[in-house]
Amino acid sequence: MPKISEEKLKAKRDHIIACAFKVFSEKGYDATTMDDIVKLSGVSKGGIYHYFPSKEDVFFDIAxxxxxxxxxxxxxxxxxxxxxxxxxxxxxxxxxxxxxxxxxxxxxxxxxxxxxxxxxxxxxxxxxxxxxxxxxxxxxxxxxxxxxxxxxxxxxxxxxxxxxxxxxxxxxxxxxxxxxxxxxxxxxxxxxxxxxxx
Amino acid sequence: MPKISEEKLKAKRDHIIACAFKVFSEKGYDATTMDDIVKLSGVSKGGIYHYFPSKEDVFFDIAxxxxxxxxxxxxxxxxxxxxxxxxxxxxxxxxxxxxxxxxxxxxxxxxxxxxxxxxxxxxxxxxxxxxxxxxxxxxxxxxxxxxxxxxxxxxxxxxxxxxxxxxxxxxxxxxxxxxxxxxxxxxxxxxxxxxxxx
Amino acid sequence: MPKISEEKLKAKRDHIIACAFKVFSEKGYDATTMDDIVKLSGVSKGGIYHYFPSKEDVFFDIAxxxxxxxxxxxxxxxxxxxxxxxxxxxxxxxxxxxxxxxxxxxxxxxxxxxxxxxxxxxxxxxxxxxxxxxxxxxxxxxxxxxxxxxxxxxxxxxxxxxxxxxxxxxxxxxxxxxxxxxxxxxxxxxxxxxxxxx
Amino acid sequence: MPKISEEKLKAKRDHIIACAFKVFSEKGYDATTMDDIVKLSGVSKGGIYHYFPSKEDVFFDIAxxxxxxxxxxxxxxxxxxxxxxxxxxxxxxxxxxxxxxxxxxxxxxxxxxxxxxxxxxxxxxxxxxxxxxxxxxxxxxxxxxxxxxxxxxxxxxxxxxxxxxxxxxxxxxxxxxxxxxxxxxxxxxxxxxxxxxx
DNA sequence: GATGAATGAGCTTTCATTCAT
DNA sequence: CATGAATGAAAGCTCATTCAT
The missing domain is CATH 1.10.357 (Tetracycline Repressor; domain 2)
Structure with missing residues (x-):
């Protein structure tokens, strides 16, 4: 049993995806930095790697x-x-x-x-x-x-x-x-x- | 009097453009590095800046x-x-x-x-x-x-x-x-x- | 909660300033490279930009x-x-x-x-x-x-x-x-x- | 006997010095480029090296x-x-x-x-x-x-x-x-x- | 789990100097 | 003698990712 509930985890993941989606749309893949996503989503720079193993994965999950x-x-x-x-x-x-x-x-x-x-x-x-x-x-x-x-x-x-x-x-x-x-x-x-x- | 003829200059510029065009097409703007273009075209890293003031300019000239x-x-x-x-x-x-x-x-x-x-x-x-x-x-x-x-x-x-x-x-x-x-x-x-x- | 304490952060910043001060004094602004400061201070090349947004800022902070x-x-x-x-x-x-x-x-x-x-x-x-x-x-x-x-x-x-x-x-x-x-x-x-x- | 007279040589040298002096004064030694001097003086990029073996020499001659x-x-x-x-x-x-x-x-x-x-x-x-x-x-x-x-x-x-x-x-x-x-x-x-x- | 400081390879661009023409 | 195209080392700075706390 994880410390925080599955739903919260899912919700946060979705939130990151929504933010990343916005940034990727505006700037394109290469010009988007993990920092852009981190700042917009409010998660920490290390935290995002709990949800996605890499920038590429964020992108392709959205896709x-x-x-x-x-x-x-x-x-x-x-x-x-x-x-x-x-x-x-x-x-x-x-x-x-x-x-x-x-x-x-x-x-x-x-x-x-x-x-x-x-x-x-x-x-x-x-x-x-x-x-x-x-x-x-x-x-x-x-x-x-x-x-x-x-x-x-x-x-x-x-x-x-x-x-x-x-x-x-x-x-x-x-x-x-x-x-x-x-x-x-x-x-x-x-x-x-x-x-x-x- | 330029060191090399106008034609040679133009030819080299065209050559760089052809090479850059290839790389840009394959990798996209952001993923293309000046080094990619430099290596493919055979000019020196500094040399390309005689023909184009910046990576952006190479791209838009081709466009x-x-x-x-x-x-x-x-x-x-x-x-x-x-x-x-x-x-x-x-x-x-x-x-x-x-x-x-x-x-x-x-x-x-x-x-x-x-x-x-x-x-x-x-x-x-x-x-x-x-x-x-x-x-x-x-x-x-x-x-x-x-x-x-x-x-x-x-x-x-x-x-x-x-x-x-x-x-x-x-x-x-x-x-x-x-x-x-x-x-x-x-x-x-x-x-x-x-x-x-x- | 920052990873390291405020004091350590401040101490490191001061350390960088002390090193940069030394190099700037010896070589002058233009001849001083970020690498000089980086090597003397022991931080990493990227690390110094956590503390100062640019070489100019290091200089003027010291000033x-x-x-x-x-x-x-x-x-x-x-x-x-x-x-x-x-x-x-x-x-x-x-x-x-x-x-x-x-x-x-x-x-x-x-x-x-x-x-x-x-x-x-x-x-x-x-x-x-x-x-x-x-x-x-x-x-x-x-x-x-x-x-x-x-x-x-x-x-x-x-x-x-x-x-x-x-x-x-x-x-x-x-x-x-x-x-x-x-x-x-x-x-x-x-x-x-x-x-x-x- | 040189092809162009001693006086012309001297005059050109003095001209370069006058221009270099201006640029050095304005921008300082490091921030001054040979190109700055070349452009202001009107000599060619290679030509300046006929009169001075290096940027440093231009500077110290003026000094x-x-x-x-x-x-x-x-x-x-x-x-x-x-x-x-x-x-x-x-x-x-x-x-x-x-x-x-x-x-x-x-x-x-x-x-x-x-x-x-x-x-x-x-x-x-x-x-x-x-x-x-x-x-x-x-x-x-x-x-x-x-x-x-x-x-x-x-x-x-x-x-x-x-x-x-x-x-x-x-x-x-x-x-x-x-x-x-x-x-x-x-x-x-x-x-x-x-x-x-x- | 969460944090953000740290890393270092890699980016674009600059520039003193050289040398073929 | 004059030219300016060519060179390549080195600069300032970025950024995906890691990891000690």
């Missing part, structure tokens, strides 16, 4: 949480919608979310993650495997909700969908060039037609 | 070249094509180029650039202004080549085009998940329809 | 201590003597002190300080203000201890006294040309007469 | 000139005056000169010189020997111009005179605390009385 969240969103929307609704709702959800500062941070963090991952081949493999999970859920939506889905290359469609939406998120959140309503409208229509008119 | 090249590509294609041809050729050119390792490095560098720029508000403004140049050329293609172009929000269309293609480049080059021919086909059609069927 | 000590000496002597006694004792104290190696270092450090300060206008203003404090205490001695003090330009007298004694210290400690007893005697008499016979 | 000038001043004044006149004129000459910016630079350079010299024992010996020359000329004035000069410790008197006047120059030129007319008057009287009333 894992991020990836899980996005996958969960897709899975949830997919489970209760036909394809067109899914597409509309997903795009709207993801892009409109960018009005929220936390979501902009999410986006920044995510691109930073891929930058880092790229540099370490081992990590890249893991990340790609992790990423593949997205497609599975998408395929489910396609096969359930679209007439003639079988004639579609669902993997390719999923790729286009995820890749292009990431592009818009990147332009909006990282590059700071805001996507107007017209942008979202054009984009949504284009994606829907991509499947329908195929 | 400027990159931006100019992409803008030039757009401008060139735009000048001699109707919109549909432009779209097809542009997408093909940009995405097929990713088979070339140098272009993958270009892509990595470019995303790294936006990561860095994001952290310094002043740079971001410059970058956004720089970026705006892309749209001007695109608009020209639209207004010339598309019936009823005036009813199109060319700015929004341009945004979608550039942002989504960047997304595919990112997924392909940075995340390392290769875009199949099917992906490119779906994507190209979707973009063409976005304008035509509007 | 502040020095200035305070000299001012304290003047204030103390001034408080318990008539002018003539003060003058004799002060000159004797300051100049005789130069037999002590630490005091020679004090002198060297002090002139080095003024050299450095001179180059940064902002610091110069601070230093001049700091210096003005000396005169106030001197004025007190003059007005209390000298008949007809009011007819004296105490500010000018103070200037001559401090400037000339600094000159002797400089010649003795920095230039290394020792002041004989005869020098001190001539000088002391001259200063006493300067006030008395006025 | 030598300085010392010679001051000695010449003393010698000249000494040769044509009785002691009291000499004292008055010398003090006036030296101190009033401080209104001139070049002379302030002279003073700064001189104190910088002694700082540097201090750090190298070999140089210090040279400098002390060099300095001893001043006394010889002074002694001549004393023995010629003062009744009972033989009862005076002319060496001690000379020390006080030179050391104290240096103190005033230091306070005025280096510390930047200007000496008023009253200061000079008090000081001059004190020095004259030091000899007369002895």
């Amino acid at each position: 894992e949480i991020q990836l899980a969240k996005r996958q969960a969103l897709i899975a949830e929307l997919a489970s209760k919608s036909d394809f067109e609704t899914f597409l509309k709702v997903y795009i709207k959800t993801v892009i409109k979310a960018l009005d929220d500062e936390t979501e902009v941070m999410n986006a920044k963090f995510s691109f930073e993650f891929w930058s880092i991952v790229t540099r370490a081949p081992k990590l890249q493999q893991y990340a790609q495997r992790r990423f593949a999970g997205f497609y599975k859920d998408l395929e489910q939506v396609f096969s359930d909700g679209v007439d003639g889905a079988k004639s579609l290359d669902v993997s390719a469609i999923g790729y286009v969908l995820i890749a292009t939406i990431d592009g818009i998120i990147h332009t909006h959140a990282v590059m700071g060039i805001k996507a107007s309503d017209a942008v979202i409208e054009y984009y949504t229509k284009a994606m829907i037609n991509m499947v329908k008119n195929n | 400027e070249i990159q931006l100019a090249k992409r803008q030039a590509l757009i401008a060139e294609l735009a000048s001699k094509s109707d919109f549909e041809t432009f779209l097809k050729v542009y997408i093909k050119t940009v995405i097929k180029a990713l088979d070339d390792e140098t272009e993958v490095m270009n892509a990595k560098f470019s995303f790294e650039f936006w990561s860095i720029v994001t952290r310094a508000p002043k740079l971001q403004q410059y970058a956004q202004r720089r970026f705006a140049g892309f749209y001007k050329d695109l608009e020209q293609v639209f207004s010339d080549g598309v019936d009823g172009a005036k009813s199109l929000d060319v700015s929004a269309i341009g945004y979608v085009l550039i942002a989504t293609i960047d997304g595919i480049i990112h997924t392909h080059a940075v995340m390392g998940i290769k875009a199949s021919d099917a992906v490119i086909e779906y994507y190209t059609k979707a973009m063409i329809n976005m304008v035509k069927n509007n | 502040e201590i020095q200035l305070a000590k000299r001012q304290a000496l003047i204030a103390e002597l001034a408080s318990k003597s008539d002018f003539e006694t003060f003058l004799k004792v002060y000159i004797k104290t300051v100049i005789k002190a130069l037999d002590d190696e630490t005091e020679v270092m004090n002198a060297k450090f002090s002139f080095e300080f003024w050299s450095i300060v001179t180059r940064a206008p902002k610091l110069q203003q601070y230093a001049q203000r700091r210096f003005a404090g000396f005169y106030k205490d001197l004025e007190q001695v003059f007005s209390d201890g000298v008949d007809g003090a009011k007819s004296l330009d105490v500010s000018a007298i103070g200037y001559v006294l401090i400037a000339t004694i600094d000159g002797i210290i400089h010649t003795h400690a920095v230039m290394g040309i020792k002041a004989s007893d005869a020098v001190i005697e001539y000088y002391t008499k001259a200063m006493i007469n300067m006030v008395k016979n006025n | 030598e000139i300085q010392l010679a000038k001051r000695q010449a001043l003393i010698a000249e004044l000494a040769s044509k005056s009785d002691f009291e006149t000499f004292l008055k004129v010398y003090i006036k000459t030296v101190i009033k000169a401080l209104d001139d910016e070049t002379e302030v630079m002279n003073a700064k350079f001189s104190f910088e010189f002694w700082s540097i010299v201090t750090r190298a024992p070999k140089l210090q010996q040279y400098a002390q020997r060099r300095f001893a020359g001043f006394y010889k000329d002074l002694e001549q004035v004393f023995s010629d111009g003062v009744d009972g000069a033989k009862s005076l410790d002319v060496s001690a008197i000379g020390y006080v005179l030179i050391a104290t006047i240096d103190g005033i120059i230091h306070t005025h030129a280096v510390m930047g605390i200007k000496a008023s007319d009253a200061v000079i008057e008090y000081y001059t009287k004190a020095m004259i009385n030091m000899v007369k009333n002895n």
Whole structure:
């Protein structure tokens, strides 16, 4: 039985993660120092190593949480919608979310993650495997909700969908060039037609 | 009278830039050390400072070249094509180029650039202004080549085009998940329809 | 709760200051490296930055201590003597002190300080203000201890006294040309007469 | 026979010395770079080494000139005056000169010189020997111009005179605390009385 | 468990001097 | 003689991590 309760431990870990997330989003991985995280979170310089073995681990733990969240969103929307609704709702959800500062941070963090991952081949493999999970859920939506889905290359469609939406998120959140309503409208229509008119 | 000729000077500068470009693409800005560049390029540690006043300057000089090249590509294609041809050729050119390792490095560098720029508000403004140049050329293609172009929000269309293609480049080059021919086909059609069927 | 006690912290800081003082006195500000201080003090290269944010800060912290000590000496002597006694004792104290190696270092450090300060206008203003404090205490001695003090330009007298004694210290400690007893005697008499016979 | 005339060589050397003198006075020895001198003088980076084998040599050549000038001043004044006149004129000459910016630079350079010299024992010996020359000329004035000069410790008197006047120059030129007319008057009287009333 | 002082390798940058042209 | 590109040792400072308390 630990001296402090499991919950407290978990709560503190979560607190550190929340703070680290903020700093990583703002400054990027390399420019973020353990001191930045330590100062923002209020833990001691030694203390943080009770919760995470290294700076890298803090970063990748956050990344894992991020990836899980996005996958969960897709899975949830997919489970209760036909394809067109899914597409509309997903795009709207993801892009409109960018009005929220936390979501902009999410986006920044995510691109930073891929930058880092790229540099370490081992990590890249893991990340790609992790990423593949997205497609599975998408395929489910396609096969359930679209007439003639079988004639579609669902993997390719999923790729286009995820890749292009990431592009818009990147332009909006990282590059700071805001996507107007017209942008979202054009984009949504284009994606829907991509499947329908195929 | 300089000790060595203008050409040699320029050649050496270009050589340093090529080497730095490689390292920056592979490791990112922060993780790249001047020593990395120095070792790869073969100049001396002090010598590099004859050509660039700081690491930052090496990076941004490369960025400027990159931006100019992409803008030039757009401008060139735009000048001699109707919109549909432009779209097809542009997408093909940009995405097929990713088979070339140098272009993958270009892509990595470019995303790294936006990561860095994001952290310094002043740079971001410059970058956004720089970026705006892309749209001007695109608009020209639209207004010339598309019936009823005036009813199109060319700015929004341009945004979608550039942002989504960047997304595919990112997924392909940075995340390392290769875009199949099917992906490119779906994507190209979707973009063409976005304008035509509007 | 800090890992080590306040006293130990203070003691270590004082130790670093003592070592830095020695090196600065011997080599001057610019020629002194952090490594010199680090090696002499036995702390680690990173460790010194726990105590001082920069080399400059080490230097100016020492300078502040020095200035305070000299001012304290003047204030103390001034408080318990008539002018003539003060003058004799002060000159004797300051100049005789130069037999002590630490005091020679004090002198060297002090002139080095003024050299450095001179180059940064902002610091110069601070230093001049700091210096003005000396005169106030001197004025007190003059007005209390000298008949007809009011007819004296105490500010000018103070200037001559401090400037000339600094000159002797400089010649003795920095230039290394020792002041004989005869020098001190001539000088002391001259200063006493300067006030008395006025 | 050299390709360019001796005079041109000498002129260029003098020009470099004048520029170096300016920079050394402003920034001190260590903070002055060869580049500073090179830029101000307009010679090339390699060219300066035709005239001086090292930075140190530039500095000490200037110092030598300085010392010679001051000695010449003393010698000249000494040769044509009785002691009291000499004292008055010398003090006036030296101190009033401080209104001139070049002379302030002279003073700064001189104190910088002694700082540097201090750090190298070999140089210090040279400098002390060099300095001893001043006394010889002074002694001549004393023995010629003062009744009972033989009862005076002319060496001690000379020390006080030179050391104290240096103190005033230091306070005025280096510390930047200007000496008023009253200061000079008090000081001059004190020095004259030091000899007369002895 | 928690703390923060300590470590030292490694970073970017500077600069007196050299030497090919 | 003149030039300025090249050199590389060394500077001040940072920071992930460790460990005595």
